[in-house]
Amino acid sequence: MTPLLGASRADATTTWSLHPDRALPPDPAQRALARTILDETARLPIVSMHGHVDAALLADDTPFxxxxxxxxxxxxxxxxxxxxxxxxxxxxxxxxxxxxxxxxxxxxxxxxxxxxxxxxxxxxxxxxxxxxxxxxxxxxxxxxxxxxxxxxxxxxxxxxxxxxxxxxxxxxxxxxxxxxRPRALFERFGIEVLATTDGPADTLDAHARLAAAGWGDRVIPTFRPDAFIEPMRADWGDHVDALGVAAGIDTTTYGGYLDALRARRLAFVAAGARATDHGHELLDTTPLSAEEAERAFDCARAGSLDTAGARAFTAHMLFQMAAMSAEDGLVMQIHPGILRDHDGPDARRFGPNIGYDIPIQAEFTRALRPVLEAFGHHPNFRLIAFTVDETAYSRELAPLAGAYPGMRLGAPWWFLDASDAMRRFREATTETAGFRNTSGFVDDTRAFCSISARHDLARRADASYLAKLVGEHRLDLDEAIDAAIDLAYRLPKESYPSPVSSLSPLEAAR
Structure with missing residues (x-):
């Protein structure tokens, strides 16, 4: 019997193939409904708005x-x-x-x-x-x-x-x-737009080369400032210096540091960016007073800021990032709750991103309150929150996204981007947040060739969930098809619009 999620039995002498009903429901009636829904989304373009593919891969277009x-x-x-x-x-x-x-x-x-x-x-x-x-x-x-x-x-x-x-x-x-080659596969995958992840001090040279080749609106940068707003990092000062060089602004003062971040954000907007990205172990967005923030910055530059002070400064800077998003229109993405480099000795031997990033319990209700109270109703502000803590979906995130117009709930990612976890996500969030208060699917991958595979699996998982709602007569089939198209295509585009800055021309120039 062919496994549901696997390929047909294969060895060195037989042809390997995918089952057309993989990840669809085993019940025949629901499977038929899911097939009908999937047929309407399977060939839609891919909108990949949260990922980590290196832009140079496409700018260089050299063979793998x-x-x-x-x-x-x-x-x-x-x-x-x-x-x-x-x-x-x-x-x-x-x-x-x-x-x-x-x-x-x-x-x-x-x-x-x-x-x-x-x-x-x-x-x-x-x-x-x-x-x-x-x-x-x-x-x-x-x-x-x-x-x-x-x-x-x-x-x-x-x-x-x-x-x-x-x-x-x-x-x-x-x-x-x-x-x-990369660009040929990009076309074959049907990718309409691909967002990369870039540091504030990045030159964005690869994006400039892509723009010169006519790809500027198809491969866009994302502003990732984590290393620049976490004074606990040993290299934070070096990053702040590099920020000043990139912006052409003196970052030895707190005011210059903020001006440099604003300037680089506007440079990203000019390069086509639609979002920022923030991944911190702990989530807190409590602002400091201007005087407290300046003292903390000066202590951090001097190397005398303690752990509690560093965490308070990072929380303050997340609030500042939200304030800047309300100004320049970049969507703010937050995904806390990962203890990175859990195996310290292996991290010292081989560096980060080798598989030892482990989820921890995340808290959102109190942590996001300062930002949502300040900007949750702002017409130019959009926050998309992700988590790897499934318990937060129904308890905190769905109710928040179902209340604040400035917040949407991001798709399952990292350890949760699997068909069963996607089903649990829909079951935990839909009754409170609905479908339209979510971001639609984003793939969060640096593995370029898996982009189409991840979107295919997500569309199958959503077709299966929607087929269940139709089978239970909670949705009509035409509504389920429309919702599936939303989740696969419309919502990612709506959730990550091109920034419409609220800055005056004079402020933007500054």
Missing amino acids: PDPAALFVTPDHYLVRMLVSQSTSPGPVRDAGVRSVADLGVAPALGAPEGTPPAETDPRAIWRRFCAGWSAFRGTPTRAWMEHVLIEVFEAPVRPSLETSDALYDHLADRLAQPEY
Whole structure:
């Protein structure tokens, strides 16, 4: 029997394929309704408004180097799962995975002595991934990888140790062809607009090159200031100095620091940006007085600000970011509740983003109150809140989004961007916030080739949920189809509009 979320049974001699009803309901009547709904969204353009693909990938448009560099080494979902199996008896350990280095992750700059060097043989990395394919059963990584390998790269066989070399050769052949270069795949995926993530001091050179090539309204930057507003970071002062250089403004004073942030935000708006992005471990938006903020900034610059003071300053700066969003119209995205680099020794050896970012309990009701009281009814303000704490959906986020016109609830992301978690999200939030107080689907990925796979899975999950509502006679079929189109296409566009600045021309010029 073919598994619901898997491909048909495949080995070295059979053709690998995707089941057309994957992730749809098993009940025949609901499945038929879900198919009808999915048919109306499956071919809609992709609006990818929250992601982490490097703009230089598309600006340079150079071929991807090899299957391991494309699919394995940069994917923290994939790497973390294989490393989690590295000390257990089984195929992953037998394939030689002992640490992230065995999957091609290079040591960090200044890594301690004894840090293992990164594997440099891409075929060996690929074999290790293929040997561990069974570890991904039932995971979203499995669903995305199947979609990409089969639908995009026409992979003939399922990954396994026995098929790894033949599969590697097949993929390497495809990657050498011009239709598998980044811009060609962008067109093939049907991406209408792709938002990247960029620091305030970034030159945005790649975006300028894309704009010169006629892609300026299709690949747009997103303003990510975390490192610039967290004085607890050891390199915060360096970031503030770089901000001043990028803005051409002296950032040794608190006033200059704020002016530089405003100036860089306007530079991002000029480059097509529609949003900011804020990912902090703890969420607080309590503002300080101007005098308190200036004292905290001066102490931070002098290296004498304590932990409590640093957290209070970051909370104050989140409030300032909201105030600036009300001025310049950039949508404010917030996604707190991640303890980053949980494995400190591995972070020192290999740096961040290697799979050890772990969710913690998040609180939104009190944390967002200062911002929502100040700007939640402002016509030029939009806040989109994301979480990896599912318990916050029905308890806090849906009621907040269902009350404040300036707030929308972001799609499930990171650990929750799987079909079952997407269903739970709809069940937890729809009765309080409805559909239109959500952002529609955003993919939050740096894995470029998985963008179409993630949107396909989200559209299937929403079609399944909407089919249930139709089957229970809570929606008519035409309403369900209209809601599905909203979630897949209209709402992401509406949630991330082009900024309409409330600044006067004189203020904007300043």
